[in-house]
Structures are given as structure tokens and as C-alpha cells.
Amino acid sequence: MLKRRVIVVLYLLDGFMTRSEVFRIHQLLGHPIHHVERLVEWDVDELIVIDISTDTPKFDTDRDDYRYKGPKDLLGFIHQISSNCRIPLTFGGRIRTMEDIQLRIQNGADKVTLNAVLDESPDLVREAAEKFGSQAIVASIDFTRDGDTAEVVTHHATKRQGVTPVEWAKRAEKLGAGEIFLNAVDRDGKASGFDVDVIQSVVDAVSIPVIACGGAGHPRHFLACLEQTNVAAVAAGNTFHFTENAYPNLKTFLKSKRDDIR
């Protein structure tokens, strides 16, 4: 039996680890280095790092009274954390070209997520999958919900695509993506639970693994998503920052309820 994963998502804004809410409200939580140290201690299944900076990319964490020298840019950060990290690493955000993908993988990323590329240059998805293998290419699909209708949005949820997550996911699979990272914009940071309906509709539509994200605020939310859908993995960002040993405590809880947890 393929075990199901619990994935940690780390949002970066100007190099700071960030609390995100509905993709619009951002609060800086500190330097990511100690968070990554904790993730290593917790032996997390996987880490997805998404750079959500929209302005000119800058890593602004450096200060003379802090223990660690802050990396100058994202590649420096990837390098810094991948050098002593056995956790499978996925990097996303600000990826537009083959060179962007290549640099991330060369510096230690196992996978990359592509979001705007699915809209701007779908051929790049195919070419990247051919070059690095589908297992390295994750289609990042963000959606909003209006009643029963779910619609894909890209570019930090600023651009509406007029298609459903199911259509977008099928297209991504066809282009060669090896995995879908599905995120509910309206539930981001709301701690109101996963959108199990949309998640299951995407899982049903594709044969590649789906990672569900958006809305986790309580261990019961993860359990509900695992029980009510066939996702390969559940993921969350904020909730792992808020309490001590949040990840191992969640794993212990899920394992006490199910035997398919990695």
C-alpha cells in the first residue's frame, strides 16, 4: 500500500517565513532557517517552499546581530537548506523559464511547482517534464469557489482562468506534470477545513498524485480530508508554525486513526 504523506508548506516573502491568509494578508514570522531545523528534527515527509514575493525579488533577512548570515537570494536559501536536509524539497514561485527550473534543481530542489507557467507557456511544462522527468514537475493549481462553481486562478490568485480545477488538472497531466498541488485560495489561512468536494473531483479526474492544501487548522481537518478523499498527500503552511511540535503531534494523531499514513 502506498503510504499517504503529510507535507509542510513554507511561504517566503522577501526571504521571511510568512503567514498567509486568502493569498492577500501576509505576516512575517521570522527567519526560515530555524523552522527548517525543526522540520529536519521532526523528519517531515516533504517540504514545499513557495516564494510569494511579487516585487523585485530580494532576501531582506540579513542583520548583523543575528546568528546566521541570511542568504542573498532564493538560490542561496535553497543551497543553505538542501546541504544538510534529507527531506524531499520542492520549490515554487517566480518560475517562468527553463533556466529558473534548472537553477533550482541544480541547487538542491527535487521538484519544482509551476503555476503561472501553466497559463503563460504550457509548452515549458512539457519540455521540463522531458528534461527532468515528470516526477520533478508539480502543477500548482489555485482555485476560488463561488457556490458550487470552482474556478482556477493564477499569478497569486490575481488572474482568473475561467476553467475548473478538473479541466486545468487534466491539461497539466497531459502536458507531463507528475503531481498536482491543489490549493483553495478562499480557505488559505482560514483554518476552516479542506475543500473536500473540489479535492475529490480533481483526484477522480487524473491518475497522477494530488496534494491537497488550504484550510487546515486542526488535526481533525487533515483526518477528514484523508477519510473523505483519495488524495496522495495533505499539506499545510500556517498551522505548523503555531504550536510546539505541531507536525509530530499531528502525525501521531493521524497514525492512531489510520494505517495508511507514512
Next chain:
Amino acid sequence: MSKLELPKITWCKKCVYPSPSAIPMHFDEDGVCSGCKVGTEKDEIDWDERLEWMLELVEPYRRSTGPECVIGVSGGKDSYWQTHFVIEKLGLRPLLITYNGNNYLDVGWRNLMRMREVFNCDHHIFQPSVDVLIRLNRQAFRRMGDMNWHAHAGIATIPMKFAVEQNIPLVIWGEHGFKELGGMHSHNDLVEWTKRHRLDQLQRGYDWRDMLDDDEDPIQEKELSWLEYPDDEAIKRVGLRGIYLDMYSRWNVKDQVALIKEKYGWEEATEPFERTYRTISNLDDRYENGAHDYLKWIKFGYGRATDHVTKDIRAGLMTREEGIELVRKYDHVKSSDIYYWLNYVDRSEEWFDTIADTFRSPKVWAQDTDGSWHKMNIWDEQ
């Protein structure tokens, strides 16, 4: 002569907080800081419901004998309020724990000593060797421009360590300072104490082991075991958790200070401070409103007056214009406790100034050809 080009600083449109700052803070597209935005959540929250949540949360920690929770206290206004709240509103028996970093003002020490008289609970005080403290003061000042690193680390470590040793799983903290000032979290996060926050924010990445490899002010491993934080195994065994009172109870400094003065005889500072107008804060540490805070000015170009003004503007106690005048009056002042500290650590003012200047942030300061330092100021903003 060409005009000196100053790094760009922006200030929150509502309070007076600058960016860049010493604490993580984010500005929205309207130029309002995350601290102000999180502050407005307080009006939306049903605080009666929050108190119910807290009572539910503490229920499993009630015991028939012995202390039911630990409170780390300095003897300050928040310590009194927390202890009052825990006893009166939660009906718990706390054990009070204090880290004494040897920096108390007389009035702060009197307040601390009074706690076991006015509250019906026991009080432990941990006081490290003064010789070790002096070396820690000097080393941390040289390495991170902060003589008070020992105090941040001691306050963040001793209560948790003691709770583990005494097998008391619940530790009750007061305000989440980074949430309150910088808007690090939402009140909806019900954020709790974490090892990561302690190391990353409260100790700026430095743990006790980092202090052992210094040649100029050597410290032995055996001298610092008191700063060793409990490991995950111990945390799990005890079920240790630290909760913040201000996630469950609306923090209102003005009312809280009035209550503790009236009910418990808490005293505010009798002498005004040189770097801020407030006389109710930081009485447990002579440098927090002085030398330590002057270093914040050196590093980031602002100080405690900006912090206090920010809090008071958000609480509706003053206007932004009134606040700016106070910032202008206090933030740059080089306070006289620096000489007290230099005597304590046996060093010269020149030594102090030379080291301090190496910590000036290039994001804030520019140096002129005559060696003087300059920065943008809030009263010059458009």
C-alpha cells in the same frame, strides 16, 4: 558639497513604526503595518467566548495538590496582571518563577518581592553567578550589539526548564510581544510558545552553546547549563505547553495597571526614564529603557519611545502627531545608564561607541565624510 544620500525609510501611516525595523513586520498596499491591522482584530473578537475557551483549555491541568501552572514573572505590570488573572479568573494555583539577570531597578525589585505577599503562591528566583553574567554581558555586546541577550535567553528558558523539572505541563505567558507590536500572528491563530520562536526571535538565533567559543570573554560549558532548553523528549514526557494570555483576554494596559496598583500596591517608576515617557514599563531591567534600547537606535534608528507611542496610538491614548513629537524627543538620547553598565563590565565609553557603530544597519544609516551618521526621520516625511 554633494548631499548625503540617505537610505529610504517608510513609516506606517497609522502608527509610527518604521521599515526596516527590529521586528518582522509587513506593510500593506496602503502603507499600514501588520501590527496596526492585527490590533483592529480585537474589536471583532468575542472575548467572553475566548475566556470560555481558556477555561476549557486549562481544565485538564487542575490538580488537587501542588502548583497547576508556571508563570514566569519579572515583577512588572504584566506579571501582576497574569498572576491576578490566573488566580482570580482561571482559579488555578500558579508557581511563580523569576530570572534575575542582576539588572533590577529598586522599584522593580520591590514589586517582585511583594508578589509572594499579595498573591497566595510560592515564588522561585533563579540568579546566575554575577561573574558569568558580566562575561555574558560583554560577549553578547561585542558579538550582537546587545548586552541583554542573557536576559532574553534567561526569561525564555528558566520558566520552561523549571516547569519540566517540577513536572508542571502548563506555562502561562502574558502578551505575545511580536504579535502585539509587529502583527506577527492573528489572534485567530491561538499561537502557543515554541522552541523555534524562542531561538529565532527572542534569542536572534543564538543559543547557549554559541557563547562557549569566545576567546575574549571565555565561558565554560559547565557555567551555562542553566540556559539549556528542555529537549523534545522531555517536552513530550511532561506534555509541556506555553500559552499566551492575550490570545484569550483582551490586553488593556491602562486598565490593568490601574487594577494592580489599587488591588496589590504595584509601583511604577518614580524617576522618569531618559529614553521614553512611560514609567510603567521595563522596571525589571535598568538597560531595557536605556543602554539596550540605545543600541536599537544605533542599529535600526528608533527606540522604545517609538514602541510606546505605537502602542498608545493604537490604544487611542494619543494622536500620531503627538506621538511623532515624543519620538523626536526621546529616540536618539544616549542614556546615562551606559556609564553604569561600562563600570559594571569594566570597559570605556570609546570601546562601547566603536563596537556599537559596527552594528549600524546600512538599510537605515549613512555616514558623512566627517564621520557623522544620518538617517531619514519621521517628522520630515511627506
